[in-house]
Amino acid sequence: MHSKNRQLLIPALAAALVLSGCGGGGAQPPQQGAPPVTVSAPLVRDVVDWDEFVGRFEAIQSVDVRPRASGYLQGVWFKDGQYVQKGQLLFTVDARPAQAAVAQAVAQVAQAQATLANAKTEYARSEALVAQRAASQEELEQRRAAMRSASAQVAAAEANLRAQRLGLGFTRVVAPLSGRISERKVDVGNSVTADQTVLTTIVSVDPVHFVFQGSEALLLKYQRDGSGTRDGTPIKVKLSDETDYTHNGTIDFVDNALDAGAGTIRARAVISNPGGFLKAGMFGSARLEASKPYPAMLVPDTAIMADAARQIVFVVDKTNTVTARPVQTGPLQGNLRVIRSGLNKDDRVVIDGAQRARPGVKVTPQPGQIKEAAPAGGTSDAPDYTAKPAGNR
Incomplete structure (x- = not known):
């Protein structure tokens, strides 16, 4: 009887163990993979530091x-805002007076010349009479003085x-320099006063x-570097x-x-403007070379984050x-930030996917590359970067 019961219990226990094993395996969730991020060593190249300023353009x-x-005012001979050449006719004032x-x-x-001619004739006659003792020396001196007076009247x-x-020439107002002219401030028919009435303004262009x-x-x-007050220092705007x-x-x-009051000093640069695009009064940003070229490590500015009072990168x-x-x-x-300290040239810096990375978390690094690239519309001495995933390291 007991032997028969054991024979029936063994298959039942085996079936229960099989079912129990299957149920336990289905309750465990699968382990998630490490998030992918793009990494690259810092870009090392020579850079130059710049000091930046804000200023305004002015006509020379x-x-x-x-x-x-x-x-x-009798005539206006230009169009408002046009470019004029030095000596070009701008206005005419009534010339009849x-x-x-x-x-x-x-x-x-003509009258003075006639008087002089008559005085010369009288002097010559008196000179001849004096030679013949027919006129006095006093009369000759009077004729000489009259001749000199007539000569002075001719000169006057x-x-x-x-x-x-x-x-008469001043009734023609011409451009004193080549440049861009403003609008006329006085219309034809108005009275103008010499050396007082402002007719328009002209500014040089280039x-x-x-x-x-x-x-x-x-x-x-700059003074300690020996380059701050010398003319000819290059500037970019x-x-x-x-x-x-x-x-x-x-x-x-x-x-x-x-x-x-402000603790500042005024400086001025000469900028080429062949097309006349730059106008007086425009604002601009300028930079001056603040260092000689030196090797530096650079990473994308987007890879740098703020953590409390410090800046960090994910490595x-x-x-x-x-x-x-x-x-x-x-x-x-450009789009890269110079790293003064804190990184080694072989560090793997997260340059893309930082939102998926957290300190202490394992990730799947995908190699990328920081490259120099010129911005659209022109060349630049500042690099850009491009990250290129290239598989696991």
Whole structure:
């Protein structure tokens, strides 16, 4: 009886164990894989540090055009805003009074010349009579004085004629320099006053000045380096809507004293402007070379994060575990940031997928590459980067 019961119990226990094993295996969830991230060693290349300034463009020459003759404005011979050449006719003032004055001066010259001719004749006659003892020496001296007076009157009349002709020329107002002209400020028919009425303004176009303010600390740094006050120091400028410093020039002036209130010093650069695109009054950003080229490590600026009061990058170690590495950063070079300290040249820095990485978490590193690339629209001395996954290391 007991033997029969054992024979029935053994198959039942075996079946129960099989069912129990199957149920336990289905209750365990599958283990998730380590998230993929793109890593690369820091890019090492020579860089130059720059000091940046904000400034404004100014015309090298700016002239208020005023008439040098009074009268009624008779003509305007330019279009508002056009480019004019030096000596080009801009305005005409009623010339009739000046023409009449010239005609009168011509007549006065003729009258003075006639008087001089008569005085010379009288002197010659007196000289002959004195030789014949028919006239006194006193009379001869009187004739000589009259001749000299008539000669002086001719010189005065001729000088007056030149002055009147000059006044006639002043009725034609011409451009004192080549440049861009503004709108006319006086219309035809209005009366203008010599040397007072402003008719328009002209500014020179090429080259232009870029004026900016530098701090006392920067001035001291440049002076100690021996490069802060020398003319000819290169400078690069960009406009507010530009990504690259495309306008090149040189420093041509540094003021002789600092502004006591602001603690800054005024500096000026000459910028080439052949197309006339740069206008007086425009704002721009300039940069000056602040160091000689030196080797530096660079990583994408997007790979740098803030952790409390420090900056960090994620680094993947030999066990593929993420660690947060504090770094000291330098200036931005294009889309890359200079790393002063905190990284080694062989470190694997997370350059893409940092949102999937956390300190202490294992990841699947995929090799990428930090490359230099010029921004769209022009070349640059600042690098860009491109990450290229290339399988597991």
